[in-house]
Amino acid sequence: xxxxxxxxxxxxxxxxxxxxxxxxxxxxxxxxxxxxxxxxxxxxxxxxxxxxxxxxxxxxxxxxxxxxxxxxxxxxxxxxxxxxxxxxxxxxxxxxxxxxxxxxxxxxxxxxxxxxxxxxxxxxxxxxxxxxxxxxxxxxxxxxxxxxxxxxxxxxxxxxxxxxxxxxxxxxxxxxxxxxxxxxxxxxxxxxxxxxxxxxxxxxxxxxxxxxxxxxxxxxxxxxxxxxxx
Amino acid sequence: xxxxxxxxxxxxxxxxxxxxxxxxxxxxxxxxxxxxxxxxxxxxxxxxxxxxxxxxxxxxxxxxxxxxxxxxxxxxxxxxxxxxxxxxxxxxxxxxxxxxxxxxxxxxxxxxxxxxxxxxxxxxxxxxxxxxxxxxxxxxxxxxxxxxxxxxxxxxxxxxxxxxxxxxxxxxxxxxxxxxxxxxxxxxxxxxxxxxxxxxxxxxxxxxxxxxxxxxxxxxxxxxxxxxxx
Numbered sequence: 001x002x003x004x005x006x007x008x009x010x011x012x013x014x015x016x017x018x019x020x021x022x023x024x025x026x027x028x029x030x031x032x033x034x035x036x037x038x039x040x041x042x043x044x045x046x047x048x049x050x051x052x053x054x055x056x057x058x059x060x061x062x063x064x065x066x067x068x069x070x071x072x073x074x075x076x077x078x079x080x081x082x083x084x085x086x087x088x089x090x091x092x093x094x095x096x097x098x099x100x101x102x103x104x105x106x107x108x109x110x111x112x113x114x115x116x117x118x119x120x121x122x123x124x125x126x127x128x129x130x131x132x133x134x135x136x137x138x139x140x141x142x143x144x145x146x147x148x149x150x151x152x153x154x155x156x157x158x159x160x161x162x163x164x165x166x167x168x169x170x171x172x173x174x175x176x177x178x179x180x181x182x183x184x185x186x187x188x189x190x191x192x193x194x195x196x197x198x199x200x201x202x203x204x205x206x207x208x209x210x211x212x213x214x215x216x217x218x219x220x221x222x223x224x225x226x227x228x229x230x
Numbered sequence: 231x232x233x234x235x236x237x238x239x240x241x242x243x244x245x246x247x248x249x250x251x252x253x254x255x256x257x258x259x260x261x262x263x264x265x266x267x268x269x270x271x272x273x274x275x276x277x278x279x280x281x282x283x284x285x286x287x288x289x290x291x292x293x294x295x296x297x298x299x300x301x302x303x304x305x306x307x308x309x310x311x312x313x314x315x316x317x318x319x320x321x322x323x324x325x326x327x328x329x330x331x332x333x334x335x336x337x338x339x340x341x342x343x344x345x346x347x348x349x350x351x352x353x354x355x356x357x358x359x360x361x362x363x364x365x366x367x368x369x370x371x372x373x374x375x376x377x378x379x380x381x382x383x384x385x386x387x388x389x390x391x392x393x394x395x396x397x398x399x400x401x402x403x404x405x406x407x408x409x410x411x412x413x414x415x416x417x418x419x420x421x422x423x424x425x426x427x428x429x430x431x432x433x434x435x436x437x438x439x440x441x442x443x444x445x446x447x448x449x450x451x452x453x454x455x456x457x458x459x460x
Contacts (some may be wrong), residue, residue, distance in 0.1 A: 096334055117354050122351050124440075125342075160459040167441070196444040204441030210354075211397070211434030214426040215458055224460035230391040230444055 004029055004072025006065055006087055007079035008036050010043055011104060011150040013053050014199070014229045015076055016060045018154035022185050027061035028174045031090060032173060044079025069095035074102070080117060080139040081107035081128050092228060097138035102182075103202070104130050104145045104153070106209050115213050118206060129202025133171065142170035142179045143202040147212065149222025156225070166193045169201035194228065234259055234302025236317055237309035238266050240273055241334060241380040243283050245306055246459055248384035252415050257291035259321060266291060275357045299325035304332070304368045305409070307400025309338035312349060313359050315365060327368035332412075333359050333432070334383075338437050345443050348436065363401065372400035372409045373432040376403025377442065379452025380383045385415045386455070394457040396423045401429035424458065 003019050005012045016026045018145050030036040047053075054060065061071070069075060069091035079087040084105050085176045088096070108121035122128050129143035145153045147167055156162040163206035166188055180193050196204065208226075216222055233249050235242045244453040246256045258455040267322045269280040277283075284290065291301070299305060299321035309317040314335050318326070336350035352358045359373035375383045377397055396418055400406050410423050426434065438456075446452055 045318075097254075112355075120354060124347050124350060164459045169444075194445070194448060196441070196448060201441075201444050204444045207437040207440050210437050211426070212430075214399075214431050215424070215435045218424060218426060219458070219460060226459055227392045227457040227459045228449070228454055229457045230449055230455075 001025070002027075002071055002073045003191065004075045006068060006070040006075060006077050006091055007105075008039075008050055009078065009080070010047055010063075011153075012076075012078040013047075013050075013057070013076065014150040014154055014158070015104075017057050018186065021058065025061075026059070027063050027068045027071040029063055029065040029087075029091060031051055031065060033062055047064055065090040066092045066095055072099065074100045074182070077103045077105050077132070079105055081105045082109060084191045085131065088132065088136065091213070092179070093136055093138065096136060100138075100140045100142055100172075100178060101132065102179055102223075103132055103141055103143050106146050106206050108209065115210070117225070120210065123207065124203065125204035127200070127206050129169070129206070133199045140172040140175035142168060142172070142175050143197055143199060143205060144179055144183070145170045147188045147205050147208050148225045151223060152225050154186045159223055159225060160182070160227075162187055162189060162192065164192065164225040167196050167201075168193055169199055169205065171198050182199045184208050207230060231255070232257075232301055232303045235306045236297040236298060236305060236307050236321055236431060237335075238280055238292075239308065239310070240270075240277055242306075242308040243280075243287070244288055244380040244384055245334075247287050248416065250287065250289045255291075256289070256300040257298045257403055259293055259295040259317075260271045261295060261317070261320060263294055285296075285346050295320040296322045296325055302329065304330045305413070307335050308334045309330055309335055309364070311335045311352070312339060314358060315361065318362065318366065323366055323368065326366060328370075328377070330370045330372055330402075330408060331362065331366070332375070333362055333371055333373050336376050336436050338439065345440070348439065353437065354433065357430070357432035357436050359399070359429050361441055362427075363429045370400065370402040370405035371429055372398060372402070372405050373429060373435060374398045374409055374413070375439050377435050378455045379446075381453060382455050386422070389453055390457075392419060392422065394422065394455040397431075397435045398423055398428050399426045399435065401428050401431055435459065 005044040107119040337349040338346040
């Protein structure tokens with residue numbers, strides 16, 4: 001399958017490498033290809049620079065947002081939440097219409113310091129997932145994977161035998177079942193993917209971030225996830 | 231121990247009955263004792279009316295908010311979030327100062343229909359727990375138990391052998407350890423009570439409510455909880 005990853009940070013790198021490993025064709029999209037190709041600074045978490053990462057993952061194509069959106073049969077949004085709508089405008093509605101956009105991002109606002117808050121206009125009575133769906137009504141937005149560290153997204157079995165939950169929501173049932181199949185390729189068991197309903201459920205999954213960040217502070221790293229027990 | 235339960239709804243009834251069963255002395259506080267004593271309508275969930283419930287739980291005293299606050303060595307706030315600050319003003323700062331107030335409530339706003347949102351001024355950059363602590367600086371506010379159905383609060387073993395998590399936060403370490411001991415009386419294992427830090431962590435636990443409500447819709451009832459797996 002041809003998969004577009006919109007965004008080139010750690011989450012995008014993790015998803016791109018995993019999809020290539022599964023035999024998919026992947027193009028990452030960025031605002032400025034020359035700038036991204038030359039990015040040799042390490043991220044905040046000490047991971048490799050884009051240059052280092054890409055040297056080890058040469059099968060991943062790099063293009064502009066609109067090239068990637070045109071390329072992909074299915075799109076993943078992994079841009080930072082406060083850049084997402086601008087990035088998707090650059091990706092181009094015409095390139096995205098009719099396709100599935102998996103929104104993995106969170107509307108984090110770092111402008112007031114740490115820990116981040118959620119962008120107020122995208123919280124409680126709205127969400128990033130809904131805002132994307134409203135802005136691009138022809139795109140099938142599926143909110144997924146935004147409630148965990150990227151290492152767990154692509155390899156749920158790395159903790160507790162994969163016995164924990166991913167949440168998914170969106171307005172298009174067929175789109176959700178296609179995304180579920182992709183998550184199964186990562187190792188998610190179908191019964192551990194909880195469909196919370198339409199895209200307004202993104203409010204709930206995005207509002208998990210503040211407690212997630214607190215739990216991360218307690219655990220000491222991101223290698224944990226939530227499980228619904230009953 | 232003398233325990234005050236501020237609020238007379240289902241959560242308050244559940245906590246009061248459990249504490250009496252554990253041998254504590256309990257007084258519930260309400261705005262209008264005569265009105266509460268005569269309340270013979272069932273709640274939204276079909277549970278018993280207050281009259282029916284109290285007939286089966288006669289050891290629970292009923293007083294005004296300020297009588298209960300004066301009576302209790304430790305206080306529980308189980309009023310509805312949009313009434314909490316008014317109820318605590320009635321309880322009286324002088325009756326609460328120096329005591330632990332366990333805040334179990336959530337700032338739910340039903341005024342815009344279902345599902346409820348969080349009260350905007352008590353969400354994201356603030357929380358009900360913080361607002362209580364700010365309004366009553368002499369009270370030791372501990373946010374706890376607000377992330378689950380009351381049946382689970384008092385009997386964690388009813389699901390999955392009690393193998394799931396409660397979150398706790400607050401500015402006073404000693405207060406948190408006393409509340410932890412009370413939760414242990416309910417059956418919580420100390421290692422399943424996660425201390426998320428100071429009272430600002432209440433933002434995170436209160437913001438869990440929207441996804442909790444969605445999960446409840448999916449599960450079909452409140453007999454579930456979250457577990458942090460790693």
